[in-house]
Amino acid sequence: MDTKTEAEAGAAATVKVAVVYYSSTGTVHALARAAVEGAEKAGADVRLRKVAETAPPEAVGARPEWARHLEETADVAEAGHEDLEWADAVLFGTPTRFGNPAVQLRAFIDTTGPLWFQGRLADKVYSAFTASNTAHGGQESTILALSNTFYHWGGVIVPPGYTDPVQFRSGNPYGASSVAAGGLPDEVALEAARFQARRVAETAAFLKAGRAAA
Numbered sequence: 393m394d395t396k397t398e399a400e401a402g403a404a405a406t407v408k409v410a411v412v413y414y415s416s417t418g419t420v421h422a423l424a425r426a427a428v429e430g431a432e433k434a435g436a437d438v439r440l441r442k443v444a445e446t447a448p449p450e451a452v453g454a455r456p457e458w459a460r461h462l463e464e465t466a467d468v469a470e471a472g473h474e475d476l477e478w479a480d481a482v483l484f485g486t487p488t489r490f491g492n493p494a495v496q497l498r499a500f501i502d503t504t505g506p507l508w509f510q511g512r513l514a515d516k517v518y519s520a521f522t523a524s525n526t527a528h529g530g531q532e533s534t535i536l537a538l539s540n541t542f543y544h545w546g547g548v549i550v551p552p553g554y555t556d557p558v559q560f561r562s563g564n565p566y567g568a569s570s571v572a573a574g575g576l577p578d579e580v581a582l583e584a585a586r587f588q589a590r591r592v593a594e595t596a597a598f599l600k601a602g603r604a605a606a
């Protein structure tokens with residue numbers, strides 16, 4: 393580990409990062425777990441939270457891979473307002489649905505009006521990641537659609553950009569992403585998610601240190 397990385401890890405030591413996601417069949421869940429790894433490696437205190445499933449049981453049951461994933465992630469805690477309040481930075485993950493975030497994640501976000509009204513979502517770092525079935529299936533528009541909410545909250549949006557070599561391989565400067573039709577995320581997509589979360593944790597740490605010093 394070089395000196396800069398050590399300093400950055402130290403700066404992120406007290407930062408709290410929430411990874412809040414929705415996943416029907418495991419792709420976004422895998423990216424979320426990689427994001428947890430990246431934030432933890434940066435020294436952050438991390439919470440992994442899924443949002444509640446809102447689809448009726450008959451819809452879930454009609455797709456075995458959906459029902460299986462729901463069962464496999466039964467032990468992941470559900471996101472609540474306290475997770476957003478707790479966090480200095482939040483990474484949101486969602487599959488694309490016709491180029492937009494999944495309704496399950498939107499349903500959670502749409503409960504946050506009271507927090508927003510009291511300014512309790514402002515000044516935090518936000519970032520987003522996604523998955524689609526096809527290569528150009530709306531990944532960027534999904535992440536940008538989530539950014540609309542971050543603007544309303546008064547958040548500090550931190551995209552990965554092309555600030556790490558992995559970004560030239562993943563090819564998505566908006567956020568980590570994966571093409572689900574190819575199976576679970578490959579190592580490049582997972583590494584991009586780890587990098588994104590590390591960058592988010594480090595940026596949140598710098599902001600926190602700057603506020604404390606101001």
Ligand SMILES: Cc1cc2nc3c(=O)[nH]c(=O)nc-3n(C[C@H](O)[C@H](O)[C@H](O)COP(=O)(O)O)c2cc1C
Nearest residue numbers: 415416417418419420487490491523524525526529
């Ligand atoms: C209603 C619906 C709409 C979808 N829209 C798109 C889309 O616009 N583009 C695309 O490539 N995939 C689309 N998909 C595929 C999902 O994005 C894909 O299954 C998902 O990213 C897999 O992530 P998960 O395993 O975390 O659920 C759609 C799926 C559903 C059910």
